[in-house]
Amino acid sequence: MSKDAILGAIRRGLRRGPLPYDQDLALRVRLERHPRHPIPARSKVARPAQIALFQRNVEKEFGTVLRVADAAAVPAAVARYLAAQNLPSALAIAPHPELQAMPWGEHPLIALREGRAQASDAVSLQHGYAGIAETGTLMLPSAAERPTTLNILSETEIVVLRASRIVGAYEEAWDLLRAELAAPAGGMLPRNVMLVTGPSRSADIESVLELGAHGPRRLHIILIEDDPAALG
Amino acid sequence: MLATSPNFPQNARRAMADASLQKAMARTRPMFPARRAAAVAALPEFEALRETGKQIKDHTLANLDFYLETFAANVERAGGQVHWCSDADEARAAVLKICQDAGARTVTKGKSMISEELGINKHLEAHGIAPVETDLGEYILQLRDEPPSHIIAPAFHLNREDWEASFRKAHTDLPADRVFHERRDILTEARTRLREKFLAADVGITGANFLIAETGSSVIVTNEGNGDLTQTLPRVHIALASIEKVVPTLEDCTSLLRLLARSATGQDFSVYTTFSTGPRRAADLDGPAEYHVVMLDNGRSAMIGTAFQDMLRCIRCAACLNHCPVYGTVGGHSYGWVYSGPMGSVLTPGLIGVDQAGHLPNASTFCGKCESVCPVKIPLPKMMRHWREREFERHLSPATTRAGLRLWGWFAQRPQAYRLLTRLMARTLGKLGRKKGRFSSLPFAASWTEGRDLPAPEGDTFFTRYAREQRAGRV
Numbered sequence: 001m002s003k004d005a006i007l008g009a010i011r012r013g014l015r016r017g018p019l020p021y022d023q024d025l026a027l028r029v030r031l032e033r034h035p036r037h038p039i040p041a042r043s044k045v046a047r048p049a050q051i052a053l054f055q056r057n058v059e060k061e062f063g064t065v066l067r068v069a070d071a072a073a074v075p076a077a078v079a080r081y082l083a084a085q086n087l088p089s090a091l092a093i094a095p096h097p098e099l100q101a102m103p104w105g106e107h108p109l110i111a112l113r114e115g116r117a118q119a120s121d122a123v124s125l126q127h128g129y130a131g132i133a134e135t136g137t138l139m140l141p142s143a144a145e146r147p148t149t150l151n152i153l154s155e156t157e158i159v160v161l162r163a164s165r166i167v168g169a170y171e172e173a174w175d176l177l178r179a180e181l182a183a184p185a186g187g188m189l190p191r192n193v194m195l196v197t198g199p200s201r202s203a204d205i206e207s208v209l210e211l212g213a214h215g216p217r218r219l220h221i222i223l224i225e226d227d228p229a230a231l232g
Numbered sequence: 233m234l235a236t237s238p239n240f241p242q243n244a245r246r247a248m249a250d251a252s253l254q255k256a257m258a259r260t261r262p263m264f265p266a267r268r269a270a271a272v273a274a275l276p277e278f279e280a281l282r283e284t285g286k287q288i289k290d291h292t293l294a295n296l297d298f299y300l301e302t303f304a305a306n307v308e309r310a311g312g313q314v315h316w317c318s319d320a321d322e323a324r325a326a327v328l329k330i331c332q333d334a335g336a337r338t339v340t341k342g343k344s345m346i347s348e349e350l351g352i353n354k355h356l357e358a359h360g361i362a363p364v365e366t367d368l369g370e371y372i373l374q375l376r377d378e379p380p381s382h383i384i385a386p387a388f389h390l391n392r393e394d395w396e397a398s399f400r401k402a403h404t405d406l407p408a409d410r411v412f413h414e415r416r417d418i419l420t421e422a423r424t425r426l427r428e429k430f431l432a433a434d435v436g437i438t439g440a441n442f443l444i445a446e447t448g449s450s451v452i453v454t455n456e457g458n459g460d461l462t463q464t465l466p467r468v469h470i471a472l473a474s475i476e477k478v479v480p481t482l483e484d485c486t487s488l489l490r491l492l493a494r495s496a497t498g499q500d501f502s503v504y505t506t507f508s509t510g511p512r513r514a515a516d517l518d519g520p521a522e523y524h525v526v527m528l529d530n531g532r533s534a535m536i537g538t539a540f541q542d543m544l545r546c547i548r549c550a551a552c553l554n555h556c557p558v559y560g561t562v563g564g565h566s567y568g569w570v571y572s573g574p575m576g577s578v579l580t581p582g583l584i585g586v587d588q589a590g591h592l593p594n595a596s597t598f599c600g601k602c603e604s605v606c607p608v609k610i611p612l613p614k615m616m617r618h619w620r621e622r623e624f625e626r627h628l629s630p631a632t633t634r635a636g637l638r639l640w641g642w643f644a645q646r647p648q649a650y651r652l653l654t655r656l657m658a659r660t661l662g663k664l665g666r667k668k669g670r671f672s673s674l675p676f677a678a679s680w681t682e683g684r685d686l687p688a689p690e691g692d693t694f695f696t697r698y699a700r701e702q703r704a705g706r707v
Contacts, residue, residue, distance in 0.1 A: 013536030215457025
């Protein structure tokens with residue numbers, strides 16, 4: 001068996017057999033505790049500054065951010081964005097309860113189709129699980145109510161994110177994910193966890209950056225200001 | 233992949249005479265170091281993080297058997313499969329079998345250097361399966377039937393006119409007289425063309441930047457999003473990974489990710505960093521029904537416990553290529569196999585043998601820039617020296633080199649004789665070259681002076697001068 005051959009060769013190189021019980025246990029404890037390494041100080045700031053850092057980093061990476069007062073304001077913000085960008089008003093939308101609860105009925109011109117994205121979708125609307133201020137990164141774990149294809153197939157991706165879900169560093173987002181999604185699934189991560197920082201791009205042609213390689217050309221984040229501590 | 237590394241001197245000479253390549257290199261060469269420097273300057277903790285990164289990798293390598301077994305157990309727990317492969321033949325067979333079992337006709341591919349090691353495209357083609365490279369740079373190389381010349385910027389060596397010509401030749405259904413006004417037009421044509429391929433593919437093959445033992449996840453890092461389309465749309469996802477890609481936890485991976493993009497492209501973070509764990513879950517609306525990890529050794533386990541173990545810390549950021557004066561002159565293809573630049577000069581002899589790749593560790597000025605920018609502090613120059621020693625020990629270097637080294641060694645071990653000889657040479661050469669200040673040719677050194685001049689010595693040796701300064705109390 002190649003598995004045994006590979007592990008055997010590694011152990012020969014390390015000049016030992018399989019790990020003795022105490023060392024094996026120590027490594028299991030390390031996995032269990034998954035200790036953090038030093039985290040850059042840049043995101044350890046007060047809440048309003050953290051949200052501002054998130055927004056600044058998204059914009060630095062060619063994404064756009066629009067802040068709205070509450071969830072009820074999202075459909076109007078979507079309608080305005082589509083009109084301003086001259087985009088069709090048909091959307092593939094994540095079947096997430098938070099998005100479903102929004103007053104879409106007030107905007108009858110927006111045609112929503114719930115579910116995964118299809119190749120013909122020009123615009124998708126995704127539910128943002130968390131935002132990471134450190135680099136302006138969205139965390140988008142797959143789930144029935146958050147299909148992965150919404151992140152990659154359409155030319156324009158709109159993500160609705162609550163400001164209360166913005167954290168400083170990646171490690172804090174992992175903590176959320178572990179507690180809320182992995183723990184109920186017996187410790188298993190969702191099938192796919194995407195960390196998205198700005199729209200798709202390539203610099204393969206003469207090292208010059210062009211947006212919109214295979215994924216979305218535009219990434220627009222609608223930020224719901226639901227965090228009183230964050231209103232600076 | 234068949235190595236042309238034994239022909240490095242000829243390859244390099246050809247590359248230096250290649251005007252198109254030199255044009256591409258001259259344009260791109262300064263860009264990467266400037267971008268990296270800006271990203272590093274913006275993160276005060278960067279230097280401390282390099283030490284963290286090194287320690288994470290060292291810890292993992294010291295317990296590699298444990299972390300690989302843990303990784304495999306967690307992949308299986310999530311419903312995926314791990315295929316352990318000792319060498320390229322086994323890995324090619326494993327990939328082909330998965331594709332055949334899936335009844336695959338076309339396969340999309342994300343960027344993967346392991347797939348270059350395997351030569352997987354030719355293997356699939358030989359068995360009637362059409363592979364399609366989807367990274368923009370890899371796509372044009374597939375059209376041109378060329379290997380990548382850089383581990384993260386595969387089409388580093390091409391100019392815009394090369395892109396236009398290749399697209400016109402390959403996309404014959406489009407009007408032949410179409411105009412590419414901007415680079416964007418080239419990109420858009422590729423996007424449209426590849427979109428059809430993504431949707432039609434039966435299997436998606438990606439590489440893996442990291443494997444996470446704790447969760448059984450494979451991680452890919454891209455800017456284009458092609459890797460995500462590749463691993464999400466087809467019914468089967470295969471991740472190709474080598475054994476040193478495993479890290480213990482999400483936190484360990486996160487610290488290395490902070491180093492990776494900054495060292496590679498000078499971004500704070502790549503656009504898409506994606507963690508895949510097993511096949512699609514019961515309630516999921518998308519994602520592959522099968523998830524396979526092909527786990528390749530191919531010579532790596534034999535590096536553990538040797539002078540070359542540190543090389544297995546490499547996270548393939550390409551900072552050493554981007555800062556190397558030799559790479560920047562001769563380009564990636566000269567190195568003759570999958571990996572190029574300083575990391576290639578150390579890794580390639582380890583994977584295909586120093587008899588094949590002995591030239592590569594010799595193609596270094598030992599300026600040390602590679603080690604100084606390496607995010608995991610790999611002592612690349614030291615390891616190139618180790619390879620030179622092995623090459624010498626195994627009598628692989630040419631007779632003239634060996635005779636020269638032996639002669640030098642005789643003097644170096646006899647300080648009196650050494651000083652006498654160098655004093656004599658410094659005086660003679662100093663007198664002969666006083667007028668011009670340099671020599672454009674010297675007896676017995678024609679191949680050395682062919683490419684450069686030797687500055688004329690000023691008449692004294694270092695030792696003489698040092699002794700004089702010491703007597704004068706100046707040092």
